[in-house]
Amino acid sequence: MRKLILLRHAHADAASTGQADLDRPLSSVGLAEAEAAGKWLKEHNLLPDYVLCSPSRRTRETLEAVLQVTGYAEQKLEDAVYEATPGTLSGLIADRSDVGQLMVVGHNPGLEQLVALLADGSTSDYRGMPPSGIAVLELPEEGPIEPGVAKLTAFWWP
Template sequence: MKTLLLIRHAKSSWTDSDIDDFDRPLNKRGKQNAPEMAQRLIGHGLVPELVISSPAKRARNTAKLMANEWKYPKQAILLEDELYLCYAATFLKVITKVDDDFNTIAIFAHNPGITDFANYLTDEIRIDNVPTAGIFAIQAETDSWKDFDIASKKFLFFDYPRNN
């Protein structure tokens, strides 16, 4: 079994309109939500063995804040350039490159791609929008990430900061 955690970056700051989109930092709420959502994953019994992130500052920082809660080494976070503002199909390209020794992975990325990909993965639920710091979890009946796309999948949960 392989478990995929799709995680949208936490809330970013729009206070400085001169900052390039790629370099936008997290705002105060984003910095609070990321550790909280990491703890919720721990509550579900899910801690990723591999963390992959878009290189954009807001995604990287979300991954680092969550990794801290999981005791995952920040320097081990893999940055994948193609995850920055990508389409749904790009996620599959990234996933199929993952070593099969990892059973649970987390991918940090952006909308609209992350919402589109979550909806592609299952017919069990439809998501209008993965909110900031939102987590979509799914499990695939396969031993190889290369077969993730064609494997039978089971939706696990969808959670986000304001989902009490």
């Protein structure tokens, strides 16, 4: 089995007047949450081999804080992760089927819907994913990324 680690960005400041949503930074609470997420990942040996990260400032800052705790991982800023649907995210994950432990750092509602889709086969009955929340799914080594194919093995939030 290979692992998919989905990490929602930590708490961000509200956009200031004229500030684009992409440019919202983490709040001080968010920085602490991201560090806690890194500690949890390290304690559970969930160290990503490769990371796909939304280009938003809050996701990049979340990833940076996590990797300061867990150590370096190869990474790519992926524009498609920002405002992604579960279908878009599934396609990105399928394209990285060679990665043993893939992490995606992104946003809701796409991440929480993806968890429900992969684990339960539906996007209409999802639990939510709080800021800095982590969902860990096991995926088969081979085969398509499709509804119900994964097993949710861990769900954590600060």
